[in-house]
Amino acid sequence: MGKLLFILGAVLLAYVWWRSQQIKDKAYQAVLNRCYESDVELLDGSIALIKQGPTKDKLGNWHWFRHFQFEFTSTREHRYKGLITMAGFHVVDIELEPFHIN
Template identity: 40%
Template sequence: MTIYDLMTAFAVGLVCLLIWQNAGFRDRAIALAKQHCEHMDVQLLDDTVSLLSLRPKRDKRGNFSIARRYEFEFTATGDYRYRGEMTMMGKRLYDVELEPHRIH
């Protein structure tokens, strides 16, 4: 086994680890989006979120963390789809923004 083979195996393992870890964060993001939508008296559509960006960012304490931005769709009346975005710092919810929407 050469050093190239070891480096390739390490890179493949690292990519697999990141994909597996990101799936856990996505599940957490879905749960947080549902919770926030219930709190705002709107309905999360399709029970899904999609990753918009992933970047290092400083948290409120000045420590570096990975900021993940997700987007989702919701409805307030059942007639229209609106867009929402949420930012997570690590596993914690950092910010949620909902488009202006009609209230039933």
């Protein structure tokens, strides 16, 4: 019985990790699209998970939110921060700090 619980736990952890990677990949693609639309460059080619957890949305429904931070540049001289919020596989919001325009 103990071995079965161990295997089920390992499978569950692998599934949670796999799903988290899929969500991060979707967030990364959304950030790339926003950077392209805003004519800025994503720096370091990555996003970083900074916060996650259950939170109520505007309608009072519970969702598991993930907040990823990234950096971008518009002039290649200054770094600016951005934040993307995901609820599952859905992009809730992408925020870019105010930046200089060439």
